[in-house]
Amino acid sequence: xxxxxxxxxxxxxxxxxxxxxxxxxxxxxxxxxxxxxxxxxxxxxxxxxxxxxxxxxxxxxxxxxxxxxxxxxxxxxxxxxxxxxxxxxxxxxxxxxxxxxxxxxxxxxxxxxxxxxxxxxxxxxxxxxxxxx
Amino acid sequence: xxxxxxxxxxxxxxxxxxxxxxxxxxxxxxxxxxxxxxxxxxxxxxxxxxxxxxxxxxxxxxxxxxxxxxxxxxxxxxxxxxxxxxxxxxxxxxxxxxxxxxxxxxxxxxxxxxxxxxxxxxxxxxxxxxxxxxxxxxxxxxxxxxxxxxxxxxxxxxxxxxxxxxxxxxxxxxxxxxxxxxxxxxxxxxxxxxxxxxxxxxxxxxxxxxxxxxxxxxxxxxxxxxxxxxxxxxxxxxxxxxxxxxxxxxxxxxxxxxxxxxxxxxxxxxxxxxxxxxxxxxxxxxxxxxxxxx
Numbered sequence: 001x002x003x004x005x006x007x008x009x010x011x012x013x014x015x016x017x018x019x020x021x022x023x024x025x026x027x028x029x030x031x032x033x034x035x036x037x038x039x040x041x042x043x044x045x046x047x048x049x050x051x052x053x054x055x056x057x058x059x060x061x062x063x064x065x066x067x068x069x070x071x072x073x074x075x076x077x078x079x080x081x082x083x084x085x086x087x088x089x090x091x092x093x094x095x096x097x098x099x100x101x102x103x104x105x106x107x108x109x110x111x112x113x114x115x116x117x118x119x120x121x122x123x124x125x126x127x128x129x130x131x132x133x
Numbered sequence: 134x135x136x137x138x139x140x141x142x143x144x145x146x147x148x149x150x151x152x153x154x155x156x157x158x159x160x161x162x163x164x165x166x167x168x169x170x171x172x173x174x175x176x177x178x179x180x181x182x183x184x185x186x187x188x189x190x191x192x193x194x195x196x197x198x199x200x201x202x203x204x205x206x207x208x209x210x211x212x213x214x215x216x217x218x219x220x221x222x223x224x225x226x227x228x229x230x231x232x233x234x235x236x237x238x239x240x241x242x243x244x245x246x247x248x249x250x251x252x253x254x255x256x257x258x259x260x261x262x263x264x265x266x267x268x269x270x271x272x273x274x275x276x277x278x279x280x281x282x283x284x285x286x287x288x289x290x291x292x293x294x295x296x297x298x299x300x301x302x303x304x305x306x307x308x309x310x311x312x313x314x315x316x317x318x319x320x321x322x323x324x325x326x327x328x329x330x331x332x333x334x335x336x337x338x339x340x341x342x343x344x345x346x347x348x349x350x351x352x353x354x355x356x357x358x359x360x361x362x363x364x365x366x367x368x369x370x371x372x373x374x375x376x377x378x379x380x381x382x383x384x385x386x387x388x389x390x391x392x393x394x395x396x397x398x399x400x401x402x403x404x405x406x407x408x409x410x411x412x413x414x415x416x417x418x419x420x421x422x423x424x425x426x427x
Binding site for chain 1: 159333336337338339343344347348351352353354355356
């Protein structure tokens with residue numbers, strides 16, 4: 001399973017994007033009871049979600065569609081299948097800390113950590129939450 | 134090709150997956166001619182190429198040039214244009230106002246008809262960019278109006294913006310025709326405005342171009358982003374979400390605050406140069422203020 005994800009990661013993000021969606025389907029099918037209700041979030045994940053949705057904090061919804069987020073913007077890519085796309089948690093943390101490292105200095109996404117918009121602890125929680133998506 | 138390659142570098146080719154970035158190559162001001170006329174042409178071409186759905190003569194409509202839902206709402210509101218009250222108020226102020234020497238404002242800036250269309254302009258006498266509202270303020274200052282009676286962002290703002298609305302209506306239908314004369318100071322002012330437009334700033338690290346160029350027509354939440362052309366044509370605008378008429382400098386200030394930087398002061402050199410730059414880009418667009426905006 002992990003090697004499959006890795007293979008997909010290497011083979012290109014666009015493919016990964018769709019496969020990532022497909023990957024979650026069988027696991028739902030295997031547990032029909034859990035399929036209907038969204039899995040409960042841990043305290044950290046719940047806090048991460050609040051930080052991501054809050055306009056005065058992460059405000060990720062300004063640019064990203066996120067499951068259950070109302071009125072998202074469409075400037076950035078949809079935040080979905082994050083665990084499959086970022087199997088290494090640190091990579092995901094780093095993108096949020098300072099997206100310029102990965103996307104170049106022209107990127108519109110604010111450097112959440114580097115510009116002290118969010119603290120390290122807050123970004124950790126956001127990452128925890130993103131991993132549930 | 135070289136241009137494209139470096140543009141891609143800036144965009145961060147490394148990881149561009151299917152993002153919603155509208156243009157396929159970003160516009161890097163450093164790769165474009167510094168000559169204002171040629172620069173403006175390239176700048177407009179970026180939009181013409183990336184947004185073929187926007188008719189060239191509709192850029193003066195802001196987001197209504199391409200956002201069909203918003204346009205129908207706009208058309209409903211325009212059955213009874215809320216701007217009309219402001220135009221009427223402004224006309225009365227313009228006619229009644231007297232400077233300390235007993236003369237009207239027209240004695241200082243000229244007659245109302247077509248006045249708005251003469252701004253902004255570069256004045257070789259003082260080497261500075263002049264914008265309409267600031268010239269009205271300076272008329273008062275130079276005529277000896279006491280400090281606490283001079284119109285500005287803090288006091289008498291309603292009078293200032295009403296007069297501005299009236300003057301816009303008196304230039305309705307005239308095409309923007311701003312000049313950057315062959316004077317190093319004028320070119321420097323244009324470049325200064327350009328720099329402010331493209332420079333990333335503030336805690337959120339946004340530039341004007343981030344929202345109104347590279348991500349134009351996309352949405353931040355429910356807000357549709359207009360393009361880099363037509364920033365100046367409709368001003369002042371009546372914002373129905375705020376039930377208020379606002380000047381262009383006030384709008385700039387609002388967008389700057391959104392980047393979490395300390396905005397430049399209204400009617401500062403920075404604001405005037407930014408207005409000069411954007412108005413020059415708008416050359417050829419029809420003045421249609423005071424406009425209505427969300």
